[in-house]
Amino acid sequence: MATQRSLILVKPDGVNRRLIGRLITRIEDKSLKIVGLKMLRVTEELSRQHYAEHVTKPFYPLLEEFITSGPVVAIVVEGPDAITVMRTLMGSTNGRDSAPGTIRGDFGCSRQMNLMHGSDGPEAAEREIGIYFRDEELLEYSTSLDSWVCADDER
Ligand code: IDP
Ligand code: MG
Secondary structure, rough: OOOOEEEEEEEEEHHHHHOHHHHHHHHOOOOOOOEEEEEEEOOOHHHHHHHHHHOOOOHHHHHHHHHHHOEEEEEEEEEOOOOOOOOHHHOOOOOOOOOOOEEHHHHHHOOOOEEEEOOOOHHHHHHHHHOOOOOOOOOOOOOOOOHOOOOHHHO
16 A cells, blocks of 8 residues: 555546536545646647557557547546556446446446546556656645545555
8 A cells, every 4th residue: 555646637528528527526535635737638749658558559540539639637646546546436448348436437438438547557657647747736735634534554
């Protein structure tokens, strides 16, 4: 167990469907802390950087078209095991297979238009946070609720 940071995107489908608020609420309800947040348009170059592992895959051209098609909201979340916690909260890649109660399971039924991105491991998280945020855009702060997120031996 460790305090981790994860790079989250509300993808263009989430922005277009006016779901930004509800999706961010899921993060806050889970008691993860938002330490960075911005709205931007992903360029083709940024897409190739972000999805470097997928660039050679057959579905990449459509993924790039989708992720560059409208604004996204980029968020850095922090909390205990935040990377895994966010992946569990989002559900599996294809909304059709995602369990009810997960973000992808509750809000969609697409493999591509699956509302959110979340880093899949510590190395990816560090790399992706560096792509979207400068150090000074990430804020360290404590709140009176921090001590109620989990016990000290769970951090
Ligand atoms: P993940 O977002 O659950 O980690 P990845 O396999 O890393 O899923 O794929 C990255 C993104 O590419 C997915 O979230 C989805 O938007 C899109 N994608 C994944 N597989 C396919 C596919 O087979 N066809 C079209 N788009 C796909
Ligand atoms: Mg992935």
